[in-house]
Amino acid sequence: MTRPYHHGDLRAALLAAAEEIVNRDGVAGLTLRGVARDVGASHAAPKNHFDDLTGLVSELAAVGFNRFADAMQNAAARHADPQDRLNAIGRAYVEFALAEPGLFQLMFRGERLDKTRPALHGAMLRAFGTLTGSVAATHDDDPDAARSTRATRAHAARAWSMVHGFAVLLLDDRLNPLLDADAPRADALALLDDMLTMG
Amino acid sequence: MTRPYHHGDLRAALLAAAEEIVNRDGVAGLTLRGVARDVGASHAAPKNHFDDLTGLVSELAAVGFNRFADAMQNAAARHADPQDRLNAIGRAYVEFALAEPGLFQLMFRGERLDKTRPALHGAMLRAFGTLTGSVAATHDDDPDAARSTRATRAHAARAWSMVHGFAVLLLDDRLNPLLDADAPRADALALLDDMLTMG
DNA sequence: AGCATTAAATTGACAGCGTCAACATTGTGC
DNA sequence: GCACAATGTTGACGCTGTCAATTTAATGCT
Numbered sequence: 359m360t361r362p363y364h365h366g367d368l369r370a371a372l373l374a375a376a377e378e379i380v381n382r383d384g385v386a387g388l389t390l391r392g393v394a395r396d397v398g399a400s401h402a403a404p405k406n407h408f409d410d411l412t413g414l415v416s417e418l419a420a421v422g423f424n425r426f427a428d429a430m431q432n433a434a435a436r437h438a439d440p441q442d443r444l445n446a447i448g449r450a451y452v453e454f455a456l457a458e459p460g461l462f463q464l465m466f467r468g469e470r471l472d473k474t475r476p477a478l479h480g481a482m483l484r485a486f487g488t489l490t491g492s493v494a495a496t497h498d499d500d501p502d503a504a505r506s507t508r509a510t511r512a513h514a515a516r517a518w519s520m521v522h523g524f525a526v527l528l529l530d531d532r533l534n535p536l537l538d539a540d541a542p543r544a545d546a547l548a549l550l551d552d553m554l555t556m557g
Numbered sequence: 558m559t560r561p562y563h564h565g566d567l568r569a570a571l572l573a574a575a576e577e578i579v580n581r582d583g584v585a586g587l588t589l590r591g592v593a594r595d596v597g598a599s600h601a602a603p604k605n606h607f608d609d610l611t612g613l614v615s616e617l618a619a620v621g622f623n624r625f626a627d628a629m630q631n632a633a634a635r636h637a638d639p640q641d642r643l644n645a646i647g648r649a650y651v652e653f654a655l656a657e658p659g660l661f662q663l664m665f666r667g668e669r670l671d672k673t674r675p676a677l678h679g680a681m682l683r684a685f686g687t688l689t690g691s692v693a694a695t696h697d698d699d700p701d702a703a704r705s706t707r708a709t710r711a712h713a714a715r716a717w718s719m720v721h722g723f724a725v726l727l728l729d730d731r732l733n734p735l736l737d738a739d740a741p742r743a744d745a746l747a748l749l750d751d752m753l754t755m756g
Numbered sequence: 757a758g759c760a761t762t763a764a765a766t767t768g769a770c771a772g773c774g775t776c777a778a779c780a781t782t783g784t785g786c
Numbered sequence: 787g788c789a790c791a792a793t794g795t796t797g798a799c800g801c802t803g804t805c806a807a808t809t810t811a812a813t814g815c816t
Contacts, residue, residue, distance in 0.1 A: 368764080386668050389802065400766045402804080407764090411803065468729040469585050486734065503734050511735050512751035515723065518732075519752070520715060523722025530667040533717075535685065535702050536710050552711035553718070567793080588773065599795045601775080606793090610774065 369407040371397045376418050380460035385467055390414065415464060416472045422461045423481035429454050430488045440496040445554045447492055448521040452550055455525035456543065463529065466522075490514045524550060568606040570596045575617050579659035584666055589613065614663060615671045621660045622680035628653050629687050639695040644753045646691055647720040651749055654724035655742065662728065665721075689713045723749060 375396040380388045390411050391401045408414040433450035434443045455462040464470075473479055491501040493514040499506045503514060527533050528546050538545035564570065574595040579587045589610050590600045607613040632649035636642045654661040663669075672678055690700040692713040698705045702713060726732050727745050737744035 384668055390804090391802065401802095402767080403765055405765095405804080466725070466729060466731075468731075469583055473730075486731075490734070508751065509755065512748060512755050515732065515735050515748055516719060516752045516755070519722035519726060520719040521722070522726055523718035523720070524714065526665070526725055527718060527721055530665060531672075532665075532685075533714065535689070536714050549711060549714055552707065553715045556708065556711050556715070564794085589775090590773065600773095601796080602794055604775080604794095 372404055373418055380464055381458055384460050385464050412470055412472050415470045416475045416478045419465045419471055420477035420481040422465045423485045426454055427485040427488050444492050448554055451521045452525050459529050489518055493517055571603055572617055579663055580657055583659050584663050611669055611671050614669045615674045615677045618664045618670055619676035619680045621664045622684045625653055626684040626687055643691050647753055650720045651724045658728050688717055692716055
């Protein structure tokens with residue numbers, strides 16, 4: 359009745375534990391030894407699957423970016439008008455950040471991310487491609503961002519920066535002076551709607 | 558000729574060393590022991606002036622937010638038209654982030670910040686007040702954000718989120734697909750100008 | 757079937773970190 | 787001149803990431 363020496367799928371178990379930790383304790387609470395403890399493995403077990411902490415963080419970020427891209431694509435699919443689709447993507451962006459704040463912050467903590475890892479690089483291209491491509495569609499422009507016109511690039515950078523900055527400031531409680539003190543989170547989504555639909 | 562037991566102004570020396578480290582090695586490279594080493598003090602010396610790492614980071618962030626507010630106010634003072642002033646503030650926002658990337662990221666790393674420290678709290682109010690106040694001026698509205706109209710709040714949140722998101726994404730090399738590969742930093746300021754002046 | 761090789765996991769060690777307690781030294785106020 | 791507070795130092799503790807050596811299990815080859 360003793361636990362087997364080999365876990366079976368330790369890699370997936372470590373990723374699941376890491377996600378739980380990061381959404382409960384924040385990015386700073388995520389440690390290699392902590393995740394190993396949570397799955398009942400030895401402190402150096404993660405090394406076989408992720409090399410080091412950067413590896414674990416990067417692979418978890420890849421999972422996050424894929425879910426992030428899914429969320430934006432699902433939101434976009436519910437609208438036909440290009441502008442409506444873009445707004446829906448923006449709302450999905452912020453809702454994702456609010457639903458999984460730790461994971462979202464980890465995904466944008468560049469110092470512990472190895473963007474050359476294939477899984478992470480691909481997932482990032484998916485997520486950001488969804489956003490910039492949807493902007494190009496509102497301009498009847500080439501969806502490849504690198505080839506788009508100057509106005510489209512500016513439009514994409516503006517939409518992306520706005521929604522990302524809003525999410526970041528919101529998670530860090532920086533927007534409180536602009537929000538309803540009683541229900542800041544609920545008011546935030548209303549404020550976002552005003553930002554998106556206003557001229 | 559031996560060093561005196563008391564430094565004279567160890568607190569200021571520690572803050573200066575901390576700033577140099579954070580702009581050279583990033584937020585992750587900033588440690589209490591490292592700062593103490595750089596000024597030739599013992600590893601526990603910072604405790605007398607900052608209690609713990611959160612204290613040091615928070616006091617350094619306060620310095621940063623005051624300089625940040627100065628930069629935005631100086632930029633605003635060079636323009637009479639309210640819209641021009643707001644754009645100038647936005648440019649100063651991003652230029653500050655590019656000039657002192659480590660300090661900027663530290664200022665927005667909420668997990669290691671004690672926002673109830675008087676120095677930090679006051680400096681944050683100053684910085685964000687100049688931004689939101691300048692938005693209200695373009696609407697002939699009450700500069701107190703809490704009392705402003707719904708449209709003004711949305712406008713402030715939009716301007717702030719946009720410029721902050723742009724700075725954050727830029728520092729994390731996330732906007733590269735939208736930028737000139739040869740001179741991304743220079744192109745970034747041109748792109749920001751398009752974002753600000755476009756419709 | 758049995759053996760060699762590889763993969764997966766463990767143990768133990770090391771240095772660096774933040775933090776705390778105990779102690780030493782210096783400056784200040786009375 | 788003396789008590790006292792402020793400032794620095796030393797030493798210890800547990801935590802962390804990482805590496806090397808080792809053990810155990812699974813896999814492939816003949």
